[in-house]
Amino acid sequence: MALDREQVAHVARLARLSFTDEELDRFAHQLSDILAYADQVTALATDDVPPTSHALPLKNVFRPDEIGPCLSQEKALSTAPEVEQGRFKVPRIMEEP
């Protein structure tokens, strides 16, 4: 499955990464190689095979609805690049999701 530069650019936008044209081409090439290798799996007949999303046989793991200790505001904000009014500050958000 060969990827072209436009496809790679679209994936980059989804992943919030930017690349030079040269990098995009290099990625297109590398990703295509890896996908060609991974394509082997598409050759396998797996019609009746259920997918495994969890290797464990666990089910129904829950916690009770009880309150526990929180981080202090100071500690919660301690990692923040920028803080204002007790909140994480970010450059303007252009659009709502």
Add this chain to the structure above:
Amino acid sequence: MTEVWELSAAELGRMIARKETSARDVVDVHLSRIEALDDSVNAFLTLTPDLARATADDVDQRIAAGEQLGPLAGVPLALKDILCVDGVRTTAGSKILEGYVPPYDSTVVRKLRAAGVPIVGKANLDEFAMGSSTENSAYGPSRNPWDLARVPGGSSGGSAAAVSAGFAPLGIGTDTGGSIRQPASLCGVVGVKPTYGLVSRYGLLAFASSLDQVGPFARTVEDAALLLEAIAGHDRMDATSIPEEVPPYVKGLESGVKGLRIGVVSDWVEGEGVQPGVTERVRAAIESLSSLGAEIGEISLPSFRYALSAYYLIAPAECSSNLARYDGVRWGLRAPEAKDVVEMNVRSRTAGFGDEVKRRIMLGTYALSAGYYDAYYGKAQQVRTLVIRDFEKAYERFDVLLGPTSPTTAFKIGEKADDPLAMYLNDVFTIPSNLAGAAAISLPCGLAEDGLPVGLQLLGPPMSEGLLFKVAYAYEQARGPVDAPPLWGRS
């Protein structure tokens, strides 16, 4: 005369408990050795002497007060820099977390503290655990104590190198596709990938959530078993944590292998890409186990051919999602003077992540995107089922499986850096166990013709660590002492 840093963890633990030496002295000896030699090995990204000494002092005080502590109290440990330590810089080997100081402890660290184990430093790794050589670290590669021009393996290369170099008798790494076992093999030490869910992932910076497991490094099987006992167990903070009680591993270690059915994975032991020296050492190990009374058979596992491909769809897919949180908003690198938050996200991530990480994020994003899910991620999850079924069938005939850990010994730094696919092939023998969530161990089985260590891999079903330790121990005892790496200064 044996140096303190050459001793096993079990022995050091006993000496400290008997007050033949203090935990503080043991820590100081190791810290001095690190100071003298780590420039050439680069095993550590951050040293934590204050933390280590505080733990050691506490151990000494409690022993002086007559308290009975665990077997590893006072024994130094190198912690892969991908587990959170409250108040201590944790980078995941990435520039994007260069200044990140977590506000909480991972469960594993909490358990180590409770066991009185001093953490001497945060060990180097491939960025976000993605890699097989530690060359993807944003802080420079670590070097193999057997040959400083060669890689120690990865992604837990720093921890493996630290244990191999005598910087600490214990190490903690993580294994998603082989990242404990492969560096253990390349550095000539013992490394264990526990059953998925045996060790808590709370506080482990996630790479591939359904595959990641935290596990021990050590120079002896007994030490690895002791460390696994200390860190394993159910954790209410991890919903994928196994609820059952952890069985004892060290008790009964000496049971032997008489009558045990060992299945040699024939496709792995010999063939294209497998170094002859590796084949030779593994065959010798099989001989040894046979003479100890094990029943040796052969097995072929057809789905394993596809395991690598499935892994390189599942792991990147999960990682593309797990790494989305590194966006410059709440922690880590933030690109300055962005005109809006999207630009800030893009510039921070582009500057902060290395090429391999970007490659896997891109691959994963693509594999999950609209229209491709069924063909890629969905299909890979089906392959996973086939791998699990093949293992189950295998374990009807055999108790454990056996093969090499890595197809080659340690390669030179830079040798495979430009060919990602070639790098991925390092994990071909280790990946199946991760896909199946099963247990596996790598232990040294001698040197190849190039004088570099070869790792023997034993594989078992989920929750079979006890059995694997028994087999490994039996082999280890029969094998006798291994050579020390040149860094130890022995001829």
Add this chain to the structure above:
Amino acid sequence: MGAIVSTYEAVIGLEVHVELATHSKMFCDSPTTFGAEPNTQTCPVCLGEPGSLPVPNRRAIEYLMLIGLALDCRIAPHSLFHRKNYFYPDMPKNYQISQYDLPLCVEGYLDVEVDGAERRIGITRAHMEEDTGKSLHVGTTGRIAEAKYSLIDYNRAGIPLVEVVSEPDIRSALEAQRYLTELRAILQTLGVSDVRMEEGSMRCDANVSLRAPGTEAFGTKVEIKNLNSIRSVSRALTYEIDRQQKALDGGDGIVQETRHFDENTGKTHSLRSKEEAFDYRYFPEPDLVPIEAGDDWIAEVRALMPELPRARRARIASEHDLTPEQAAFVAASPSSVQYFEALLASGTAARDAAVWMAGELSRALNGAGESIENARFSAADLAALIAAVKEGTVTLSSAKKAFQDAYTAGKTPLQIVDERGLHQVSDDGAIATIVDEVLSANEAEVARFRAGEEKVFKFLVGQVMKATKGQASPQVVDRVLRARLGNS
């Protein structure tokens, strides 16, 4: 606006998000209380700190199951959490843990009454997800478009949300209003949420398209957001249906887009300039294991189901011989039923109770912005007032006035009656005196009455009532006035 004559059928689907009233968050034990200082109710998990892991709140799952059962959904025996991936600063992990193709509750329905007819609105699904943090846009107006930067508080991040998705079975703004009102009443009765739209504990997005009646194919769908009350939903749908009609009639197509409802103008306007379908790259959440809802667990949860509004209305109406409208008012919530039953226990007749609750009590509560749970005086006090009217010691109009005044003054109605001397005047002599005064002051009207204008009588009665400040017994006034006019 009059009824819209149209050749199109409106096809409306509603997505309602409900914030659950659990003590702790969905995936961690941080508290959920409203109004705390920013970032004081967070922990590594709800902040999405590197290395953190989610663990689901069992009560939240049971609330979801209860909601599903109340909406006649099938509870899926096998259900998964999925990750919904997209970047947005108020979402700490840049993915939301949600449910995708294996939600817990599917294929239910909600019956609503519209213009005397019963309409069944299908419920496609109800599923579990987590709420996001809140952004403050700092700029000139607080609106996102003019912001210079934003400040984010993660206290709300991780609070459990249930999303209820209806089939596109709704056909009018009125139906939508009924659907939301009934859904809200059910959720309130279950006790799973505060369901206050103005506070954000219940949110609604609408999807609207038009098609020619009788066709199966759907028209182009428009999504409408920023609907902050049930009334806003109704207004927005009315506007949007009209807008789409005009566009179609004018030969223009409908653009598939998201539109924003403006409270002030009552119009919707385009929100997203570029139509880019979101690629959420859903995949099963690897950090969480599947939910298997076995029959035993479902039965346990079903046993917690209270009497739902519909059943309650029917019971009240039949037990007390009330009209459907009266029953609807009385049965609106468990608290209103309690109040009603307390009135009955104090001796009030059911009809009187219903009339007073729907009338004066409702007016007083609305005026004060309160709800019946904190009505300022007890059912017993209201019962005493109603009894006084029945006995004739207070006229109905005095009683009503006393009720309202008592409410604002914080006293009981009978206290006000006593203080202001509002007792009914029924003494013939006293009334006769006033009647005579009124008749002498209104000679022209008296003449007109005597000339045959019957309706002047009402005016004269009014004058007497005015003179007595409404306290005269209407029956006595009537009798005395007729007697006086009959003579001479």
